[in-house]
Amino acid sequence: MRGPHNIWRLIRTGATLERTGAMGDVLDAFGAPAHLRLVARILGWPFSPLGLKGDPDVPPVVRALTALGPAYIKFGQILSTRPDVVGARLAGELSVLQDKLPPFPVEVAKAEVARDLGIDVDAAFTDFSPPIAAASIAQVHSARLVGSNRKVAIKVLRPGIEKAFRKDIDAFYLIASVIDLLAPGARRLRPMDVIRHFDGVVMGELDLRLESASAAEFAATTARDARFGVPQVHWVLSGKRVMTLDWVEGVSANDLTAIRAAGHDLPELGERVLQLFLKQALRDGYFHADMHQGNLKITASGDLIALDFGIMGRIDEYTRRVYAEIVYGFIRKDYRRVAEVHFEAGYVPADRDIDEFARALRAVGEPIFGMDASRISMGRLLAYLFEVTERFGMETRTELILLQRTMVVVEGVARSFNPHINIWDVARPVVEDYIAKNVGPRAVARDLARTGRVLARFGPRLPALVERALLEQTGTPREAPRTDWRGRIGWIAVGAVGAAVAGGLLELLVL
Numbered sequence: 001m002r003g004p005h006n007i008w009r010l011i012r013t014g015a016t017l018e019r020t021g022a023m024g025d026v027l028d029a030f031g032a033p034a035h036l037r038l039v040a041r042i043l044g045w046p047f048s049p050l051g052l053k054g055d056p057d058v059p060p061v062v063r064a065l066t067a068l069g070p071a072y073i074k075f076g077q078i079l080s081t082r083p084d085v086v087g088a089r090l091a092g093e094l095s096v097l098q099d100k101l102p103p104f105p106v107e108v109a110k111a112e113v114a115r116d117l118g119i120d121v122d123a124a125f126t127d128f129s130p131p132i133a134a135a136s137i138a139q140v141h142s143a144r145l146v147g148s149n150r151k152v153a154i155k156v157l158r159p160g161i162e163k164a165f166r167k168d169i170d171a172f173y174l175i176a177s178v179i180d181l182l183a184p185g186a187r188r189l190r191p192m193d194v195i196r197h198f199d200g201v202v203m204g205e206l207d208l209r210l211e212s213a214s215a216a217e218f219a220a221t222t223a224r225d226a227r228f229g230v231p232q233v234h235w236v237l238s239g240k241r242v243m244t245l246d247w248v249e250g251v252s253a254n255d256l257t258a259i260r261a262a263g264h265d266l267p268e269l270g271e272r273v274l275q276l277f278l279k280q281a282l283r284d285g286y287f288h289a290d291m292h293q294g295n296l297k298i299t300a301s302g303d304l305i306a307l308d309f310g311i312m313g314r315i316d317e318y319t320r321r322v323y324a325e326i327v328y329g330f331i332r333k334d335y336r337r338v339a340e341v342h343f344e345a346g347y348v349p350a351d352r353d354i355d356e357f358a359r360a361l362r363a364v365g366e367p368i369f370g371m372d373a374s375r376i377s378m379g380r381l382l383a384y385l386f387e388v389t390e391r392f393g394m395e396t397r398t399e400l401i402l403l404q405r406t407m408v409v410v411e412g413v414a415r416s417f418n419p420h421i422n423i424w425d426v427a428r429p430v431v432e433d434y435i436a437k438n439v440g441p442r443a444v445a446r447d448l449a450r451t452g453r454v455l456a457r458f459g460p461r462l463p464a465l466v467e468r469a470l471l472e473q474t475g476t477p478r479e480a481p482r483t484d485w486r487g488r489i490g491w492i493a494v495g496a497v498g499a500a501v502a503g504g505l506l507e508l509l510v511l
């Protein structure tokens with residue numbers, strides 16, 4: 001959607017940044033080159049009276065984004081998870097952005113539910129409540145199901161939100177292309193990539209079916225975690241713009257007074273929340289990536305229940321193993337090993353000096369271990385680690401940054417329950433358990449078994465596959481080697497099945 005309204009948005013954005021004093025911070029954060037700064041200042045300055053004023057009590061960038069509206073706020077929130085793009089300082093500032101917005105009326109919400117699900121709302125729900133919480137994208141109501149009388153939470157997207165976001169995102173693309181034009185190829189400045197990333201994340205949040213799917217997947221991966229829960233999705237009463245979940249009865253993790261009054265063991269809750277998070281991230285590679293107090297409830301029996309599945313993180317098995325070894329290396333203060341792991345995994349280019357790298361890693365680890373137990377942070381350790389690895393040529397990985405950011409948030413939650421918590425002592429058993437099960441002989445046995453199973457599945461097709469591969473390799477005419485290879489291919493197939501059996505046996509014995 002190109003057009004004059006985008007130009008107007010571009011001007012209003014620049015003017016607001018100028019008027020709130022945020023322009024300099026933004027240009028700094030993106031490492032904008034001098035001529036781009038000059039152009040931005042010269043163009044922004046005369047328009048500054050057209051900019052929005054915002055709340056002068058908050059830092060400039062937060063002030064500007066809050067004034068510019070929901071899409072900008074969301075943009076800021078997403079950038080807060082990308083210190084690789086905006087730098088650590090601005091990322092920290094942005095992480096306080098709250099997207100509380102005035103709610104829309106319950107009648108409008110009911111109409112949205114009726115339209116999206118194609119149902120008569122009063123025939124499906126009773127006691128449809130006024131809005132309980134309202135944010136930029138959606139709001140939440142409670143109700144009861146007709147028939148079972150079961151209490152549910154209903155999340156409803158704001159009417160017209162897709163169109164509103166679309167317009168702002170189109171303006172973001174225009175702004176990005178202008179920056180691209182003025183400063184092509186600036187290193188830290190990849191405006192188009194940044195907007196595309198934002199576009200992708202927001203489009204995901206604007207489809208509640210994806211959040212429902214996340215809730216269901218998270219419920220499945222954590223089904224056996226003791227004293228932890230995820231509300232069940234009611235798929236028949238959920239759609240693109242509506243999500244219905246079981247209602248979670250309990251106190252919010254925000255409300256320490258109520259948690260105490262209910263007689264819960266606060267230090268134990270602190271340990272549990274941290275261990276659950278680590279276990280889920282390591283074991284399943286699927287974790288809740290927005291685990292602040294507002295998204296956690298504690299039931300009367302003391303179970304921790306997670307809510308809000310808009311942002312989830314995923315880390316593949318290989319990366320999990322590598323990072324478990326890295327963290328384990330730090331725990332044992334074996335910096336040389338931590339360095340080696342990076343090289344073995346190919347994360348750091350082979351031409352870098354391993355001793356220099358190990359020295360830099362020691363500079364990351366030692367100060368943290370020297371800290372008073374109540375200040376130690378694994379999240380901070382990872383943040384420093386990523387700074388060093390970036391310096392040594394490792395590419396930024398968004399999923400790891402998301403993990404690190406969430407770790408900081410979860411540590412904050414744990415610390416709010418127990419200010420004296422020793423993060424290392426709580427984390428160590430989880431990491432050690434994972435290492436024992438996933439790195440070393442057990443892992444080798446399991447990998448072998450898995451490889452064997454895959455090969456065995458190809459069993460009947462193996463001879464043909466190998467023959468084709470060999471012919472492509474050698475380029476020899478079909479007739480000559482044929483008889484020669486037949487026998488050997490048979491042996492390869494036998495070998496594959498043998499590996500499968502051996503691996504399976506080994507797995508049975510070791511695990």
Ligand SMILES: Nc1ncnc2c1ncn2[C@@H]1O[C@H](COP(=O)(O)OP(=O)(O)O)[C@@H](O)[C@H]1O
Binds near residue numbers: 140152153309
């Ligand atoms: N299943 C539920 N049971 C009880 N309360 C809920 C449930 N789902 C949401 N809520 C309430 O609504 C608030 C907002 O829901 P959430 O999913 O976190 O939306 P948002 O993405 O806007 O933060 C939560 O903080 C919680 O108080």
Ligand SMILES: [Mg+2]
Binds near residue numbers: 295
């Ligand atoms: Mg929430």
